[in-house]
Amino acid sequence: MKKNEPSNGMNRRQFLQMSTGCAVSAMVLGLDSSSSFAASNINDSKKGRKHVILNNGLRMPLLGLGTMTIKGEIGTRCVADAITLGYRLLDTATIYNSETTVAAGIKESGIKREELFITSKLWRADMGYEQTKKAFQTSIDNLGTDYLDLYLIHRPTAKNNDSWKAMEELYHQGKIKAIGVSNFDATQLADLIANSTVKPAINQIETHAFFQENKAFEYLKQSGVQMQAWSPFAEGRKGLFTNPTLASIGKKYNKTVAQVCLRWHYQRGIISIPRSSQKAHLSENIDIFNFKLDDADMGAIASLDLNTTQFPEWR
Numbered sequence: 001m002k003k004n005e006p007s008n009g010m011n012r013r014q015f016l017q018m019s020t021g022c023a024v025s026a027m028v029l030g031l032d033s034s035s036s037f038a039a040s041n042i043n044d045s046k047k048g049r050k051h052v053i054l055n056n057g058l059r060m061p062l063l064g065l066g067t068m069t070i071k072g073e074i075g076t077r078c079v080a081d082a083i084t085l086g087y088r089l090l091d092t093a094t095i096y097n098s099e100t101t102v103a104a105g106i107k108e109s110g111i112k113r114e115e116l117f118i119t120s121k122l123w124r125a126d127m128g129y130e131q132t133k134k135a136f137q138t139s140i141d142n143l144g145t146d147y148l149d150l151y152l153i154h155r156p157t158a159k160n161n162d163s164w165k166a167m168e169e170l171y172h173q174g175k176i177k178a179i180g181v182s183n184f185d186a187t188q189l190a191d192l193i194a195n196s197t198v199k200p201a202i203n204q205i206e207t208h209a210f211f212q213e214n215k216a217f218e219y220l221k222q223s224g225v226q227m228q229a230w231s232p233f234a235e236g237r238k239g240l241f242t243n244p245t246l247a248s249i250g251k252k253y254n255k256t257v258a259q260v261c262l263r264w265h266y267q268r269g270i271i272s273i274p275r276s277s278q279k280a281h282l283s284e285n286i287d288i289f290n291f292k293l294d295d296a297d298m299g300a301i302a303s304l305d306l307n308t309t310q311f312p313e314w315r
């Protein structure tokens, strides 16, 4: 296959054949291979400390803070509050212009860098071998750190393979602990894997109750790439926060719709990064480790899937 060429059906089949039968290397701690939890994990109330092990052995929190529109003094306070509440995973990106705010929040919290898991993302305009190295340096400078825990290609472009080569080098130099992608479909992911030496650890994609991405859930599991949900609340679109099914499930456990949604992601073994600028919501969103959705709840949430994006403007 030529560099940057989308894979054809044959290559995708080859990829699937290659990956089928391989043990999934992204093991979710405390989860069995189905969607339900091992009982021993349920009552652990340490907030935000649940982790997955990525395919290169790195531990990554299953719940974190999204920072897409988090800026200025309010943003700084919000990041610092989140860290104080127990969040350890912070998700930012060059295009959000939130890296310096994240850095300020970390400083205000007083936490040690090594206690955090920081993700940033390479924007499409910065794709290409040299540009990627430059963009990475800008991101770590903005964040006031000398390494990233995770660096993602934000959106696929024709320069995926060139950027990936640069990211692999940075990974081997220890400047990034894990590398991954975002918004890649199965074909794009298979093509990248076929042209690389380091398998992506993560694919961060739109996932919420109204767009459950069940096919992606399966192919990512089979290929040993951890799934991560962006917009785990669909930004509240389509009335998510007042959905009667989610509200009635919440009522059973004295939990909010937001908590039901995040618990659902968590029980599927999917990393989520809800965003909030309100301390009460930050606190609510991390308080999901003391209840368990049963099979009927999981089934009722499954029935909410509209199997289509709620962000058509970004496609």
Ligand SMILES: NC(=O)c1ccc[n+]([C@@H]2O[C@H](COP(=O)([O-])OP(=O)(O)OC[C@H]3O[C@@H](n4cnc5c(N)ncnc54)[C@H](OP(=O)(O)O)[C@@H]3O)[C@@H](O)[C@H]2O)c1
Residues within 6 Å of the ligand: 065, 066, 067, 068, 069, 091, 092, 154, 182, 183, 204, 205, 229, 230, 231, 232, 233, 234, 235, 236, 241, 256, 258, 259, 273, 274, 275, 276, 277, 278, 281, 282, 284, 285
């Ligand atoms: N890779 C990608 O292409 C991509 C794309 C989109 C997003 N992302 C990442 O995913 C993160 C999350 O997605 P998102 O920011 O689009 O949206 P989201 O997390 O789905 O939803 C955020 C909205 O939910 C509200 N909210 C949060 N907690 C709540 C609660 N407990 N009760 C009621 N409302 C609540 C927030 O309002 P308040 O502030 O008032 O709480 C905010 O309006 C982003 O910040 C970003 O880091 C990645």
